[in-house]
Amino acid sequence: MGELTGRCFCGAVTWSAPGPVLWAGHCHCESCRRATSSPFTSFFGVTRNSVSWQGDLAEYLTSDGKVRRQFCPTCGCQMTYQANWWPDETHLYAASLDDPSSFEPQGHYHYAEKLPWVEITDDLPKYAASADTADPLPEQ
Numbered sequence: 163m164g165e166l167t168g169r170c171f172c173g174a175v176t177w178s179a180p181g182p183v184l185w186a187g188h189c190h191c192e193s194c195r196r197a198t199s200s201p202f203t204s205f206f207g208v209t210r211n212s213v214s215w216q217g218d219l220a221e222y223l224t225s226d227g228k229v230r231r232q233f234c235p236t237c238g239c240q241m242t243y244q245a246n247w248w249p250d251e252t253h254l255y256a257a258s259l260d261d262p263s264s265f266e267p268q269g270h271y272h273y274a275e276k277l278p279w280v281e282i283t284d285d286l287p288k289y290a291a292s293a294d295t296a297d298p299l300p301e302q
């Protein structure tokens with residue numbers, strides 16, 4: 163992926179970032195599942211200050227103050243994930259890319275929380291938690 167661009171569902175919010183992509187993958191954790199109302203979500207990290215935004219974002223800050231999820235206030239589309247423990251990163255959703263087919267996932271994260279009716283058949287590494295806290299799960 164070169165220059166990255168994306169938008170929300172209604173188009174009121176657009177973003178662009180020069181890259182590079184720091185990591186990319188699928189997250190099966192329950193908080194991503196709840197926030198996106200989807201069985202898992204696919205996103206990627208970029209340097210937080212590298213993203214240019216057009217349009218206003220609303221946000222939801224978790225009660226412990228550690229995780230911020232930003233979304234379009236008009237259509238409700240999830241746009242970012244930011245966590246205190248990755249202060250220089252913003253995670254953007256693959257599905258918000260103008261060209262989502264360009265997304266290149268590198269693994270499955272929080273695979274221990276995967277829903278039993280989601281069947282994954284790719285050969286990507288599967289991590290029980292996040293890539294920097296866990297070894298890949300054995301082949302299954």
Ligand SMILES: [Zn+2]
Pocket residue numbers: 170171172173174175234235236237238239
């Ligand atoms: Zn919108």
Ligand SMILES: [Zn+2]
Pocket residue numbers: 189190191192193194195272
């Ligand atoms: Zn997650």
